[in-house]
Structures are given as structure tokens and as C-alpha cells.
Amino acid sequence: MFSITGLLTISGILFVAGAAALITRRNAVAALMGVELMLNAANLNFVAGWRYFWPERLDAHVAVLLVITVAAAEAAVGLAIILNLYRKFGTVDLEQIRLMRG
Amino acid sequence: MIELSAYNIILLLLAAVTLLGAVRVIATRSVIHAAFWLFPVFAGIAGFYLLLGAQFLAAIQVLIYIGAILVLIIFAVTLTRNAMDSDDAPANRFGVPVFLAAIMLLAAVIGAAGHTRWPAAFATIDHIALAPGLEVTGVPALGVTLLQHYLLPFEIASVLLLAGMIGAIVLARRERPSADDDAPADAATAADAPQREKVGV
Amino acid sequence: MTHAQLTALLPVILLAGTAVALLLVQAITRSHRVTAGVTLAGLAAALVAVTRALPQGATPVTALLTIDRFALLYTGLLALIGIGLTLLSFLYLAGRTRLTGAYYILFTLALAGGAVLASSAHFAAFFLGLEMISVSLFALAAYRRDDPAGIEAGMKYLVLAGVATAVLLFGAALLYARYGTMAFAALGTAIAPGAGDPLTLAGIALVVAGIGFKLTLAPFHLWAPDVYEGAPAPVTGFIATISKAAVFALLLRLFTQVHLREHPALFAIFATLAIASIFAGNLLGLRQMNLKRVLAYSSVANMGYLLIAFLAGGPAGAIAATFYLTAYLPALLGIFTLLTALSGRERDADAIADYAGLAWRRPVLAAAFTVLLLSLAGIPLTGGFIGKFYVALTGVSAALAGSPAFWALVGALVVGSVIGLYYYLRIVLAFFQRTPAGEEPAAITRRVPDAAAIVLTLSTLAVLWLGVLPGNTLTLISLLVEEWFR
Numbered sequence: 001m002f003s004i005t006g007l008l009t010i011s012g013i014l015f016v017a018g019a020a021a022l023i024t025r026r027n028a029v030a031a032l033m034g035v036e037l038m039l040n041a042a043n044l045n046f047v048a049g050w051r052y053f054w055p056e057r058l059d060a061h062v063a064v065l066l067v068i069t070v071a072a073a074e075a076a077v078g079l080a081i082i083l084n085l086y087r088k089f090g091t092v093d094l095e096q097i098r099l100m101r102g
Numbered sequence: 103m104i105e106l107s108a109y110n111i112i113l114l115l116l117a118a119v120t121l122l123g124a125v126r127v128i129a130t131r132s133v134i135h136a137a138f139w140l141f142p143v144f145a146g147i148a149g150f151y152l153l154l155g156a157q158f159l160a161a162i163q164v165l166i167y168i169g170a171i172l173v174l175i176i177f178a179v180t181l182t183r184n185a186m187d188s189d190d191a192p193a194n195r196f197g198v199p200v201f202l203a204a205i206m207l208l209a210a211v212i213g214a215a216g217h218t219r220w221p222a223a224f225a226t227i228d229h230i231a232l233a234p235g236l237e238v239t240g241v242p243a244l245g246v247t248l249l250q251h252y253l254l255p256f257e258i259a260s261v262l263l264l265a266g267m268i269g270a271i272v273l274a275r276r277e278r279p280s281a282d283d284d285a286p287a288d289a290a291t292a293a294d295a296p297q298r299e300k301v302g303v
Numbered sequence: 304m305t306h307a308q309l310t311a312l313l314p315v316i317l318l319a320g321t322a323v324a325l326l327l328v329q330a331i332t333r334s335h336r337v338t339a340g341v342t343l344a345g346l347a348a349a350l351v352a353v354t355r356a357l358p359q360g361a362t363p364v365t366a367l368l369t370i371d372r373f374a375l376l377y378t379g380l381l382a383l384i385g386i387g388l389t390l391l392s393f394l395y396l397a398g399r400t401r402l403t404g405a406y407y408i409l410f411t412l413a414l415a416g417g418a419v420l421a422s423s424a425h426f427a428a429f430f431l432g433l434e435m436i437s438v439s440l441f442a443l444a445a446y447r448r449d450d451p452a453g454i455e456a457g458m459k460y461l462v463l464a465g466v467a468t469a470v471l472l473f474g475a476a477l478l479y480a481r482y483g484t485m486a487f488a489a490l491g492t493a494i495a496p497g498a499g500d501p502l503t504l505a506g507i508a509l510v511v512a513g514i515g516f517k518l519t520l521a522p523f524h525l526w527a528p529d530v531y532e533g534a535p536a537p538v539t540g541f542i543a544t545i546s547k548a549a550v551f552a553l554l555l556r557l558f559t560q561v562h563l564r565e566h567p568a569l570f571a572i573f574a575t576l577a578i579a580s581i582f583a584g585n586l587l588g589l590r591q592m593n594l595k596r597v598l599a600y601s602s603v604a605n606m607g608y609l610l611i612a613f614l615a616g617g618p619a620g621a622i623a624a625t626f627y628l629t630a631y632l633p634a635l636l637g638i639f640t641l642l643t644a645l646s647g648r649e650r651d652a653d654a655i656a657d658y659a660g661l662a663w664r665r666p667v668l669a670a671a672f673t674v675l676l677l678s679l680a681g682i683p684l685t686g687g688f689i690g691k692f693y694v695a696l697t698g699v700s701a702a703l704a705g706s707p708a709f710w711a712l713v714g715a716l717v718v719g720s721v722i723g724l725y726y727y728l729r730i731v732l733a734f735f736q737r738t739p740a741g742e743e744p745a746a747i748t749r750r751v752p753d754a755a756a757i758v759l760t761l762s763t764l765a766v767l768w769l770g771v772l773p774g775n776t777l778t779l780i781s782l783l784v785e786e787w788f789r
Contacts, residue, residue, distance in 0.1 A: 004480070007150075009212050010117050014143070015473050016204040017124040022466060027133045029178045031462050033140055036171060037124060038469030040147050042476045049480025051154040058247040059427075059485060062255070064159050065248070066427060067472060068166050069259050070434045073266025074465060075171045077441050079178040080273035081457045086182040088451040099452045099533070214501035254365045258419060258431045261319050265412040265435055268326075269442030272405040273457075 007048040015041035028082050028092040032075065039071050113153060120146030137172070137179045144168050158241055304364075311362035311370035313352040314378050315422070318415035321345025322408045329404040339393040342407045346386050346414070353379040361786060366486050367428040372783040374422035376625070377552040380632060381417045384544050385410075387636045387762065390754045391537040391643045399447065399648060406446055413439035413541065417549035424560075426475040426485035429553060430468070433517065436546050437464035443541070444534040456533025459526040460542075463516060467523075471513025477506035491560035504568055507561070511572055517550045518606045519599070520576045521583035528591075531599035536651050539595055540639035543602055544632050551606075551628060555613060555621055559787060564616050573614055574708055580607030581719035588726045594642065595653045597726060598635070601679055604719055605631060608694055611712045615697040618788045622781045623693040629776060630686030630769045634678040637762035641672055644755035645746040652746035655733050661747045662734040668751065669734045671763045678766045680727040681720050686769030691720065 018037030021030060043064045050060035082092055089097050123142035130136045144167040151160035248256055304312075321342060328341050353375050356362075361371035368374075392410065396403050416435025423429045441464070445457025479485055481502050482493040494503055512523065519527040531539050563569055584604025591597045612624035645652040652658075662669035678687035695713055702709035738744070751759070769776060 005212070006117075008477075008480070010120065010150075011473075011476075012208050012212060013121055014124050015469075016208045017121075017128055018469065019207075019466075020201065020204050021128045021136075022462070024128065025133075025136075028458060028462075029175060029182065030127075030133050030136055032178075032465070033127060033136060033175060035462070035465035035469055036140070036167075036175075037127065037143065038466070039472065040143065040167070042469060042472035044147055044150060045473065045476030045480055047151055047154055047156050047159065049476065049483070050156070053480065054483035057483065058244055059251075059483075060479060061156060061159060061244050062248055062252045063427060063476075063479070063485065064156075065162065066255060066259055066431065068162055070262060070430070070438075070468075072166055072170055073263055073438050074434070074461075074468075075174050076266050077269040077273065077438055078461050078465070079174050080270045081441060081445050081454065081461055082178050083181060084273055084445060084448060084454045085458050088454055092182045094458075097455055097458075099455055210501075210505065214505045251366060252427065254367045255427045255431055258428070258435070261322070261412065261415065262431060262435050262438060264322065264326075265409060265416075265439045265442075268405050268408055268412075269438055272402070272409070272442055273445055273448075275402070275448075 004048060004052045007052075008045065011041040011044040011048065014038075014044065026093050026095045028085060028094055029079075031094065032078050032082070036071060036075070039067055043067055109153070113150075116146050116149045116153070120150075134176070134179050134183070137176045140172055140175065141168065144172060158244055307359055307362050308364045310352075310359060311356045311375075312364050312368070313356060314349045314375070314382070315368075315415055315418045317345060317349040317352055318382075318411055318418055321349075322411040322415065325404065325408045325411065333401075333404060335393070335397060335403045338404050338407050339389060342389050342411060343386060345411060346382050346389065349418075350379060350382045350386075353382065357783075363424070367425045368419070368422045369424040370422045372786050373552070373556070373621075373625075376780070376783045377421035377548065378418045380629065381414060381421065381545050381549060384548075384632050384636055385414045387640070387758045388537055388540050388545070390758050391540060391640055394752055394755055395535060395537050395643050395646070406443065409439040409443050410541070413443070414545065417545050420549040421552040423553060424487050424556070426479075426487075429557075430472060430475070432549070432553075433471070434468060436549065437468070440464075440538065440542060440546065443538045444530065446538070447535055450533075450535075452533035453535060454533075456530045459533070460530045463526055463530070467513045467516035470509050470516070474506045474509025474511075474513060477502055477509065481506065487557050487560040491562065494561055504566075507566075507569055508572060510557075511569070511576075514550060514554055515576060518547060518554070519603050520606055520610070521579040521603055524580070524583065524599075524603045527603070528596045528599040531595045531602075532593055532653065536595075536639055536643040536646055536653070539598075540636065540643075543598060543639070544635050547602065547606065548628050548632060551609060551613075551624070555624060558613070559616070559621070563614070570614065570708070573610060574712060577607045577610035577614065577712060578715045580604060580610070581715045585719045585722040585726075588723070591726070592655055593653050594638075594655055594657075594730070595651070597655070597730070598638065601723070601727075602635075604723055605679070607719070608691060608716055611698045611709075611716060612694045614712065615701040615709070618781070618785055619697045619700070621784045621787065622777070623690075623697045625780050625784060626769075626773070626777060627690035627694055629780065630678065630690040630766065633762040633765040633769075634675045634685075634687060637671065637675040637759055637766065638679075640755050640758045640762065641668065641675075641751075644751045644759070645749050647745055647749070652744075652749075655730055657744045657746035658730070659733050659736040659747075660738040660743050663737070664743060664747050668747075668759075671759055672734070673731050674763050674766060676727045676730055678770070680724050682724075684767070684770045686766045686773070689770055689773045691716070 015038050018034045018041060021037060022034030025031060046060040046063050086092050119142045123139045123146065126139040127136045130139060144163065148160045148163040151163055325338060325341055328338060357372060357375050361369060363369050392406060396406060413436045416432045419428055419435065420432035423432055441457050441461045444460050445454045447453045475485060478490060482490055484490055515523040580603050584600045584607060588597050588600030591600065609624050609627055612620045612627060642652060674685060678685035681687045681691035695716055698709045698713040
């Protein structure tokens with residue numbers, strides 16, 4: 001017996017860990033890792049929901065596939081931006097990169 | 103109380119590995135270590151998909167998340183460090199408040215899940231058995247769903263990938279020492295890369 | 304796919320098709336003029352397709368998109384603003400970079416994402432539309448590789464958009480687990496009114512937070528001013544107009560189907576966001592010396608005002624919100640036109656000090672700029688005033704109909720507008736500063752290209768027309784929006 005609450009707890013922890021990584025880590029790549037963790041948590045939720053309650057429909061699978069596709073596109077563009085950032089600033093520390101007040 | 107069947111033990115182990123990885127991603131000082139700790143997280147999630155009966159998704163998770171995205175991330179980390187130094191300060195000043203907020207948010211979500219009246223009778227699962235009438239959750243059924251009900255998002259996703267591809271190429275194009283002005287027409291697509299190399303020489 | 308569905312989908316297809324056509328054009332010629340021309344032709348064709356699809360009414364295209372008159376109205380608006388922004392981009396890119404093809408491809412793809420967003424009826428379409436806009440805009444914000452501020456803006460936009468998407472998806476996944484559907488209409492019927500189901504509320508709250516990030520509502524506005532400041536002027540214009548309008552269209556549609564008024568907790572969340580945005584936007588905008596940052600905070604406040612109309616709900620709310628946006632978009636477009644036209648090659652003319660003495664040196668430009676700013680501030684005779692008036696009116700009538708919370712919202716609108724007036728007028732005052740001859744800021748001496756002059760004239764006239772004779776537009780909007788409520 002492994003209830004849905006257990007799975008939602010795991011995905012919840014992943015989501016919160018991703019958010020924490022995003023906020024606390026100063027490295028731009030680590031911020032991107034945080035986003036990936038959060039997306040994975042959402043995916044796990046979709047699959048858990050499908051398995052426990054709606055096994056006759058495959059909407060969740062399509063959703064997960066779309067999320068993975070988009071995550072890949074986002075990561076590709078994101079890492080290109082990070083490389084440019086490094087080339088221009090010599091660092092990817094988000095706290096040191098402050099051309100603008102904010 | 104969780105009954106200790108083999109299935110449950112594997113699930114619990116997977117959960118432990120996944121969560122350990124996630125915690126290490128936040129807490130490790132070195133960014134490259136954090137990147138490597140993503141591996142157990144992504145692999146653990148793939149394991150969950152497998153045990154929950156979504157084999158195709160498990161395969162995709164391994165192929166794309168581990169095979170592509172994780173590799174990209176590790177590349178990015180190694181390309182943006184001066185050396186293998188590990189003086190990356192892990193946290194900024196938000197560390198403690200974020201930790202507290204995270205615990206509270208988590209408690210709220212778990213509490214919410216616990217208090218929800220769930221719809222159907224499938225309150226628990228204890229094996230990989232699939233729903234009746236769904237012999238193979240794998241590719242055939244998914245293919246039909248994807249290309250019938252979800253044909254439109256499938257197409258939109260391909261357009262989105264086009265945007266991602268062009269965006270990445272534009273941003274990653276080689277920077278010539280001279281500014282844009284005296285250069286010949288610049289290239290926008292991957293196919294033109296060799297030609298550009300020639301011009302550069 | 305039936306003929307009706309194809310007609311309805313044609314604007315989106317044309318927009319995406321333009322991007323592909325541009326890709327092919329690059330193989331033949333790299334001419335900037337040709338590329339921009341093809342983009343303009345594509346957008347104009349999409350606009351024509353919108354008018355062709357209007358008569359046929361709501362057409363569901365699979366479960367994902369519902370292309371009704373409301374969606375077409377927003378698609379048309381986006382395409383119109385898109386045409387203006389294309390001209391600005393042409394002026395901006397000329398002389399700054401030789402690599403122009405990819406810019407227009409990403410630009411049209413982002414526009415296609417906006418059209419998908421405006422007509423989506425399902426979380427999958429919502430998510431894809433949103434990501435099409437975001438992924439294109441990261442790259443556009445960081446497009447000028449010689450400009451570190453742009454790259455920083457791209458990075459910050461990437462993080463913001465990533466969080467928004469992830470939060471939104473987590474919420475959608477919770478709702479999916481609970482109700483087994485991602486279609487808005489089905490969710491609307493499944494979610495029982497007033498049910499205090501905590502998981503549902505958590506799911507909706509996360510979706511709202513995701514939307515909040517995209518609309519830069521306070522407290523989700525964190526890096527938005529940096530993104531506005533760092534991105535190239537036409538790209539900032541895109542972020543401020545098209546992406547906001549598309550997300551707002553989606554918000555209206557989503558919460559018309561998931562009945563907002565029947566969930567007190569949700570109502571409280573949105574009301575708090577609205578008031579926080581109005582005050583944060585207006586107060587933080589007061590001390591900015593940079594025009595783009597002022598516009599960022601102004602947009603935070605304006606999204607707060609819009610939320611009031613949205614909260615009032617019903618046909619009146621949707622009409623007021625749509626009219627507000629219709630008046631808001633040309634005003635912003637005009638301001639970004641001026642900003643682009645007067646920008647130098649090294650940096651954008653985005654400091655308020657760049658406009659010192661504008662009224663003495665270029666009285667016509669100063670007059671147009673003043674009209675546009677006053678419209679943002681909501682002064683009579685401009686479209687912004689009528690928009691704000693209707694928003695306040697819907698708020699008051701909702702308050703009289705028995706929701707006293709609206710008094711607080713309308714009060715915030717009034718107080719916020721008064722504070723806001725100060726910082727818009729501060730910019731206008733700068734126009735009248737006396738500068739010694741020969742020491743004027745370089746920006747105000749630059750020639751305004753013809754294309755910019757046309758866009759500027761048209762948007763100023765639109766703002767004035769909407770302010771003096773709003774009747775026709777209001778009738779048109781109510782005709783198009785009412786379809787939902789029949």
C-alpha cells in the first residue's frame with residue numbers, strides 16, 4: 001500500500017527543493033537546475049494522478065511529454081544565454097551581475 | 103502503515119534516492135557536484151514512472167532528461183568555471199527564510215493532500231497491474247492519443263522546438279573580433295555554420 | 304478538420320507559417336528589408352484571416368483551442384500591435400546588427416504563441432503558448448550580443464519565466480490529479496462552487512501565482528524592471544504589450560469558466576494581488592530615473608487596475624478589461640516608438656534626462672509623448688481615462704451589488720492613480736526643462752524616421768480617438784465579448 005499522499009509528498013518535496021535551489025543559489029546554472037527539479041515534480045504529479053485516479057485516459061502522458069519537450073528547448077536556450085553571460089561578465093554569479101539596480 | 107511488500111520497498115528506496123539527490127542539489131557547495139546529484143533525481147523519477155506503469159515515459163525521461171538536459175547542464179557548469187575550483191558560495195542571504203517558507207509550504211501541500219476527498223476507489227496501488235482494458239500503456243495507445251486528440255499541441259510543440267533551436271543558435275553563434283558592421287552577411291541557421299567558418303579564416 | 308475549423312485556425316497557422324517562410328527566405332536573401340517586408344506581409348495576412356474568421360462564431364478546434372470572437376479580437380489586437388513593433392524592430396536593428404533574419408523569426412513565433420494563448424481552452428495549449436512566447440523572448444532579450452545589459456535581461460527573464468511555468472504546471476498537475484482533466488470548461492463544471500477542498504485551492508493558487516509572474520503582479524514583479532531596462536527597446540515593447548495582453552486574455556477566459564466569484568478564497572487572493580500591485584507599482588515607480596523602469600512599474604500598476612475589472616466579472620467586467628487593454632496597448636506602442644526612434648546606437652534613450660528640453664526643441668514630439676503618458680495616467684480626453692472610468696464603474700456597481708470588498712479596490716484605484724499621476728507628470732515636466740543651446744541631450748536632436756512617425760501618429764490618434772469617441776469601439780467589443788455570456 002503506497003498511497004497517493006506519499007507520491008504527492010515526494011513531488012512536493014522535489015518542488016520545494018527546486019524552488020529553494022532557485023532562490024538561494026547564486027550560480028545561474030544552479031538556478032536552472034532548480035527549474036528542472038520543479039518541472040520534474042510537476043511531471044511526477046501528472047503520472048501519479050493518472051495512475052491512481054484516471055488510468056483510462058492518457059492525457060497525463062501527453063502532458064509529461066510536452067513538458068519534457070519544452071524543458072529541453074528551454075534548457076538549450078537557457079544554457080546559450082548562460083554561456084554568453086559568462087563571456088561578457090566572466091562569472092555566472094547572479095549576485096555579482098548587476099548592471100541594473102534591482 | 104506501509105506494508106513491506108517488495109514493490110513498496112523498491113518504491114521507498116527510490117523515494118529515498120530521489121529525495122537525497124534533491125537535497126544534495128541544494129546543499130552541496132560545489133555547483134558541479136550539484137549537477138551530478140541531479141542524476142539520482144532524474145533516474146529516481148524514471149524509476150517511479152516505470153513502477154507506476156508508464157514505461158514509455160520512463161524511457162523518455164532517461165533519454166531526454168538524463169541523456170540531453172543533464173549533459174547540457176554539466177557542460178554549462180564546466181564551461182562557466184575558471185577552473186575546478188570549489189569556492190562557489192552555495193547560498194545567498196535568503197537561505198534561512200527560504201528554508202522556513204519551504205517547510206511551511208510543504209506542510210500545507212501535504213496537509214491539503216491528506217484532507218482531500220479523492221474521486222475514485224483507487225486509493226492505493228500495490229503492484230504494477232494496469233487498469234482493466236489497458237493492456238499496454240505503452241506506445242500504441244499513447245500514439246493514438248497523441249496523434250488524435252492531441253495532434254494540435256503536438257504540432258505547436260514542434261513550432262516551439264523551432265523557436266528553441268533558432269534561439270539557441272542565434273545566441274551561441276561565434277563572435278568575431280570585429281563588430282558586426284564590416285562583416286559580411288551574418289548567418290542565422292546551422293546549415294550556414296561551415297560557410298561562416300570559412301569567412302572567419 | 305472541417306472548413307470552419309481551418310478558417311478559425313488560419314490566423315495562428317499564418318503566423319507560424321510566416322516564421323517558416325522567413326526561415327526559407329534567409330536561404331535566398333539576407334536583406335533586412337525583404338525579411339521585415341515578409342514579416343509585415345505575414346502579419347497583415349493574419350489580420351485579414353482574423354476578419355474572415357470573425358463571422359462564424361465560436362469554433363472549437365480539438366479540445367485544446369476554442370477560437371471564438373473574443374480570441375479573434377485579441378489575436379487581431381496582437382497582430383496590429385505586432386505590425387507596429389515590426390516597424391520599430393526594423394528601425395532598431397538597422398545599423399545595430401547585421402544578423403536580422405533570426406530576430407523576425409523569433410518575433411513571429413512569439414506572436415503565434417500569443418495567438419495560441421488567447422484562444423486556448425486547455426492547460427496543454429496554455430502551457431505551450433506561454434512557452435512559445437517565453438523561449439522566443441529569452442533569445443530576443445539577449446539578441447544584441449554586444450550589450451551586456453541585454454544578456455543580463457535575458458538571463459533574468461529566463462529565470463522568471465522558468466519559475467512561472469514550473470509553478471503553473473505544478474498547480475495544473477494538482478488539479479489534474481484531483482479532477483482528471485486539463486480542459487478549462489470541464490474543470491469549471493467539476494470544481495464545485497464554494498467547496499473548501501484544500502488541494503483544489505492549492506492547485507488554483509499555484510496557477511494564479513504562475514499567471515502573476517507573467518503579468519508581473521506584485522509581489523511577483525521582482526526582476527521585471529531589470530528585464531524591461533536591459534532588453535532592446537522593441538523587445539521591451541513586446542514584453543510590455545503583446546505578452547501581457549495575451550496572458551490577460553487567457554486569465555479572463557480561464558476564470559470565466561472556473562467561476563471565480565463563487566470561491567471566496569480565490570477572490571481574496573486576487574483582490575490582494577490587485578491592491579498590492581497598484582500600490583507597489585505606483586510607489587516604486589516614483590523614484591525611477593529610467594523611462595523603461597518607470598514603464599515597468601507603470602505596467603505593474605496597470606495590471607492591478609485591470610484585475611479589478613476582471614474580479615468584477617460578468618460581461619461588464621470582460622468588456623471593461625478589454626477596452627482598458629485596447630486603449631493601453633497603443634499608448635505603450637507609441638511610447639516605445641519614440642524611445643526607439645530617439646535611441647542612439649550605443650545605448651537606448653531610456654533615461655528621463657534624455658528628454659530634457661524636448662518641448663522646446665521638438666514641440667510636436669513632446670505633445671504626442673504627453674498625450675501618450677497622460678493616457679497611461681488616465682487623464683480625460685485620452686483612451687486611458689475612459690478605460691479607467693469603466694473599470695471603476697464596474698467596481699462600483701459590483702460593490703453596490705453586494706460585495707463591499709470592491710470599495711477597497713476602487714479606493715486603491717483612485718489613490719493609486721493620483722500617486723501615478725505624479726510620476727507621469729515628472730516626465731512631462733522634464734520636457735520643459737531649459738537646456739543651454741548646444742548642450743541638449745543627444746536623443747532629442749535625432750531625426751525621427753518616417754516609419755516611426757507613422758506608427759507614432761497612428762497610436763496617438765488611436766489614444767485620442769478612444770478617449771473622445773469611445774462609443775463605436777465599446778459597442779464592437781461588447782458585441783464580440785458577449786458571445787461568452789449568452
